[in-house]
Amino acid sequence: MNFLLLQALTGLAAASSLFLVSAGLTVIFGVTRVVNFAHGSLYLLGAYIGWSILTRLPTDPGWFVLGILLAGAATALLGLVLETTLLRRIYRAPELLQLLATFGVVLMVQDIALKIWGAQDLALPRPRWLRASVILLGERFPQFDLALIAIGPLVLLLLWLLFTRTRWGTLVRAATQDRDMVAALGVDQRMLFTSVFALGAALAGIGGALALPDGSANLQMDLSIITDAFVVVVVGGLGSLPGAFLASLLIGLLQAFGIVLIPGATSILVFAVMAVVLVLRPHGLLGRAQPVSRAEAPPSVVRAAPASLRWAGVAALALAIAAPLVVGPFALSVLTEMAVAVLFAASLHFMMGPGGMPSFGHAAWFGIGAYTAALAAKSLALPMPAGMLLAPIVAGTVALLFGWFVVRLSGVYLAMLTLAFAQIVWAVAFQSTGLTGGDNGVLGVWPAAWAADPRVFYWLALAVCLGATLALRRVLGSPFGYALRATRDSPLRAAAIGLDDGAIRLAAFAVAGACAGLSGGIAAYSKGSVFPSFIAIGHSVDALLMVLLGGVGTLAGPVIGALAYTGLYDALLLATDLWRFALGAIIVVLVLAFPDGIAGTAQRLWLRGREA
Amino acid sequence: MNALVVSGLQKRFGGVMAVAGISFAVAPGEMLALIGPNGAGKSTCFNMLNGQLRPDGGRVMLAGRDITGLAPRRVFRLGVGRTFQITATFASMTVRENVQMALLSHAGEIRRFWRPAAAMHAAEAQALLARVGMDGQAHRAAGVLAYGDLKRLELAVALAHAPRLLLMDEPTAGMAPAERVALMRLARDLATTGGLAVLFTEHDMDVVFDVADRILVLARGELIAEGDAAAIRADTRVRQVYLGSGVTTGGH
Numbered sequence: 018m019n020f021l022l023l024q025a026l027t028g029l030a031a032a033s034s035l036f037l038v039s040a041g042l043t044v045i046f047g048v049t050r051v052v053n054f055a056h057g058s059l060y061l062l063g064a065y066i067g068w069s070i071l072t073r074l075p076t077d078p079g080w081f082v083l084g085i086l087l088a089g090a091a092t093a094l095l096g097l098v099l100e101t102t103l104l105r106r107i108y109r110a111p112e113l114l115q116l117l118a119t120f121g122v123v124l125m126v127q128d129i130a131l132k133i134w135g136a137q138d139l140a141l142p143r144p145r146w147l148r149a150s151v152i153l154l155g156e157r158f159p160q161f162d163l164a165l166i167a168i169g170p171l172v173l174l175l176l177w178l179l180f181t182r183t184r185w186g187t188l189v190r191a192a193t194q195d196r197d198m199v200a201a202l203g204v205d206q207r208m209l210f211t212s213v214f215a216l217g218a219a220l221a222g223i224g225g226a227l228a229l230p231d232g233s234a235n236l237q238m239d240l241s242i243i244t245d246a247f248v249v250v251v252v253g254g255l256g257s258l259p260g261a262f263l264a265s266l267l268i269g270l271l272q273a274f275g276i277v278l279i280p281g282a283t284s285i286l287v288f289a290v291m292a293v294v295l296v297l298r299p300h301g302l303l304g305r306a307q308p309v310s311r312a313e314a315p316p317s318v319v320r321a322a323p324a325s326l327r328w329a330g331v332a333a334l335a336l337a338i339a340a341p342l343v344v345g346p347f348a349l350s351v352l353t354e355m356a357v358a359v360l361f362a363a364s365l366h367f368m369m370g371p372g373g374m375p376s377f378g379h380a381a382w383f384g385i386g387a388y389t390a391a392l393a394a395k396s397l398a399l400p401m402p403a404g405m406l407l408a409p410i411v412a413g414t415v416a417l418l419f420g421w422f423v424v425r426l427s428g429v430y431l432a433m434l435t436l437a438f439a440q441i442v443w444a445v446a447f448q449s450t451g452l453t454g455g456d457n458g459v460l461g462v463w464p465a466a467w468a469a470d471p472r473v474f475y476w477l478a479l480a481v482c483l484g485a486t487l488a489l490r491r492v493l494g495s496p497f498g499y500a501l502r503a504t505r506d507s508p509l510r511a512a513a514i515g516l517d518d519g520a521i522r523l524a525a526f527a528v529a530g531a532c533a534g535l536s537g538g539i540a541a542y543s544k545g546s547v548f549p550s551f552i553a554i555g556h557s558v559d560a561l562l563m564v565l566l567g568g569v570g571t572l573a574g575p576v577i578g579a580l581a582y583t584g585l586y587d588a589l590l591l592a593t594d595l596w597r598f599a600l601g602a603i604i605v606v607l608v609l610a611f612p613d614g615i616a617g618t619a620q621r622l623w624l625r626g627r628e629a
Numbered sequence: 630m631n632a633l634v635v636s637g638l639q640k641r642f643g644g645v646m647a648v649a650g651i652s653f654a655v656a657p658g659e660m661l662a663l664i665g666p667n668g669a670g671k672s673t674c675f676n677m678l679n680g681q682l683r684p685d686g687g688r689v690m691l692a693g694r695d696i697t698g699l700a701p702r703r704v705f706r707l708g709v710g711r712t713f714q715i716t717a718t719f720a721s722m723t724v725r726e727n728v729q730m731a732l733l734s735h736a737g738e739i740r741r742f743w744r745p746a747a748a749m750h751a752a753e754a755q756a757l758l759a760r761v762g763m764d765g766q767a768h769r770a771a772g773v774l775a776y777g778d779l780k781r782l783e784l785a786v787a788l789a790h791a792p793r794l795l796l797m798d799e800p801t802a803g804m805a806p807a808e809r810v811a812l813m814r815l816a817r818d819l820a821t822t823g824g825l826a827v828l829f830t831e832h833d834m835d836v837v838f839d840v841a842d843r844i845l846v847l848a849r850g851e852l853i854a855e856g857d858a859a860a861i862r863a864d865t866r867v868r869q870v871y872l873g874s875g876v877t878t879g880g881h
């Protein structure tokens with residue numbers, strides 16, 4: 018009984034921290050409609066800045082509180098800079114590009130933090146009052162956690178007063194409900210957006226600084242908190258503050274008790290709850306269907322590629338086939354990587370472009386394929402072709418099961434559910450040390466003897482990946498591919514001509530999963546080992562970048578994007594140890610300069626004056 | 630047997646009674662006009678007929694079969710075609726591909742993953758487009774069409790599976806008067822020669838009186854009059870409703 022109480026209190030403390038971060042995220046979303054990945058970075062900066070401040074101040078409670086508030090002020094300032102330099106320019110951009118641009122910021126901040134504070138985790142020296150416990154029902158409970166428990170409701174109360182008792186708050190609420198109306202009222206939107214963003218940033222920063230006593234400032238905290246915060250915000254309903262509070266309690270308690278009930282698998286529990294909530298309430302617990310205020314450009318018509326492009330493709334293919342005869346081993350490994358990337362990107366494009374289902378967790382299928390191939394080789398001692406065949410089958414089957422939840426959602430909710438699922442697959446790979454080797458990965462996955470020569474393996478990879486990519490392309494031109502586009506273009510018309518939109522989307526989801534799994538299977542044999550990083554958020558973002566870099570609206574886009582991105586990535590890795598910063602900056606610049614991607618921009622220039 | 634029999638159909642949105650328990654029937658070969666001022670409940674009624682909205686009460690019988698609450702895609706399979714008040718077409722496809730899509734669905738060929746769709750049912754699609762006068766624009770992107778042309782395209786799509794019942798929600802909005810008459814004459818022709826039952830809404834009374842066999846007048850969700858053109862013209866309640874809202878003829 019006492020134990021349950023303690024566990025509940027621990028859960029409540031976690032819920033408070035979670036709420037601080039999620040509140041900022043959901044308020045920012047409500048007003049600006051931007052899903053801000055960089056919110057995790059503000060949390061991280063809050064922790065590091067808090068550490069720098071608190072280690073320089075006296076250690077009494079009063080100074081501690083001041084230090085925390087100073088950290089919040091500092092992140093508010095940083096948020097202000099971020100909003101005025103970047104976010105302000107992308108409010109009208111498509112959702113996914115916004116996500117990407119803010120992810121670019123995440124990468125940049127990671128390198129900045131690394132440069133300033135170094136790679137070590139920074140823990141706070143804890144004075145006696147921070148270590149003190151109180152006795153509750155005969156059990157010791159940390160006093161600081163008790164304070165945390167109080168902070169959550171306190172912040173909710175303060176925010177509620179702010180939003181209901183001030184003119185500014187009334188405007189924020191009005192803007193959350195109907196942006197265009199507020200604009201029509203002649204309110205200075207820029208100031209409103211900037212101040213909301215600064216407030217959200219301050220909350221994230223305070224949350225980060227408050228994480229110091231029980232943990233440390235470290236370079237992984239941005240992505241780990243943002244995943245949790247996304248789950249909270251989505252479960253609560255995007256833009257809903259009370260929803261975020263409820264969901265924080267739910268998730269916080271779930272995690273606290275999950276650790277006891279099914280140790281090592283709490284993330285699965287969290288995911289299951291998220292999936293159930295979204296199936297029952299597709300807009301979260303307290304969320305409402307969002308008014309569509311962003312006028313999305315109508316998709317441009319898909320036509321057969323011009324002959325010149327076809328010839329360019331044939332020439333590129335001839336070069337790719339001949340390459341091993343001239344290039345060295347390093348270039349060959351890059352080329353193999355590119356072949357894998359092309360299929361990975363094409364499979365994401367398949368569901369995201371024509372299917373209209375943006376995934377933020379596509380690496381899940383890649384990873385499932387890679388682990389399937391690796392475990393088939395190591396645990397089952399199956400020959401290579403069997404492993405490569407099993408990879409898409411297993412990934413496709415899992416995608417079919419999981420897709421049942423996904424295809425009924427759309428937009429950000431869909432992207433977030435796929436992200437959460439990928440995090441679970443990652444956690445399973447990371448934690449099932451007995452089977453997957455955990456962080457050490459599965460090693461020694463070598464190709465069959467006949468494909469041991471890197472050139473032979475490259476040709477094999479090229480044939481499989483290009484073959485599958487061309488097959489995907491062919492499917493897009495088949496009745497099924499047309500039907501898939503039909504459900505995206507107009508669900509209403511699609512239903513009125515007898516199309517079963519759920520079944521079509523599910524089939525597309527499974528096909529995309531299977532193809533990503535196949536690319537993962539090839540990657541396992543080409544690298545000789547498989548690690549949890551194959552499934553990390555960063556890898557899902559790689560796929561998104563390839564597709565968006567190339568352009569969602571064209572069939573050649575993902576191929577061009579995959580080649581350009583892989584080339585860019587490898588070049589950056591060689592050129593600078595600040596490659597994250599460089600990559601992030603490039604992403605941000607690309608989103609600002611070419612919202613249609615490379616192929617999309619080329620197509621627009623090509624079509625200029627031709628389409629009528 | 631009647632193509633469509635509606636009885637006691639009802640739908641409420643919060644406090645608004647959009648359709649208040651209406652009953653009517655359409656015979657094969659008949660053109661029935663459903664008219665009424667803005668917000669009368671016409672589109673809501675259509676949406677319940679093709680399954681897009683679930684009625685709160687009442688029944689919809691199609692050729693003697695109860696289709697109440699059936700999903701739109703099932704209603705399509707039973708031979709109902711519809712056009713939308715706010716056109717719904719596939720913007721990433723050409724005009725002809727839009728029609729081919731409906732033909733492919735009707736032929737049960739959506740599960741084909743390999744054969745290129747571009748060549749399938751092309752001639753048939755072209756013929757349907759010719760019927761509505763859109764064959765000259767077959768290769769244009771649907772997304773760039775003028776509004777009247779979109780309406781015509783929708784009609785071609787709705788006719789693709791040779792339906793027995795055609796629902797048209799304001800089919801001539803955005804067209805010049807001569808075009809309106811031509812389009813409705815086409816529907817008239819399909820009804821007379823092919824036995825197609827047509828239910829349509831229309832704000833242009835000239836068009837309505839010209840082609841409709843019978844007219845239903847809906848106001849605030851209730852049927853207030855029913856009859857041929859002469860009877861409706863003479864009906865005092867109808868005059869009241871229309872004079873009250875200031876609409877007597879022409880579109881809006």
Ligand SMILES: Nc1ncnc2c1ncn2[C@@H]1O[C@H](COP(=O)(O)OP(=O)(O)OP(=O)(O)O)[C@@H](O)[C@H]1O
Pocket residue numbers: 642645646647665666667668669670671672673674714
């Ligand atoms: N999805 C909905 N939610 C709430 N109210 C609705 C909805 N759809 C329609 N209504 C309301 O139901 C009533 C009937 O609307 P409906 O669109 O059926 O009218 P209509 O006769 O088609 O009008 P119009 O001539 O303008 O097309 C209106 O009061 C409308 O506001």
Ligand SMILES: [Mg+2]
Pocket residue numbers: 671672673714798
């Ligand atoms: Mg209407």
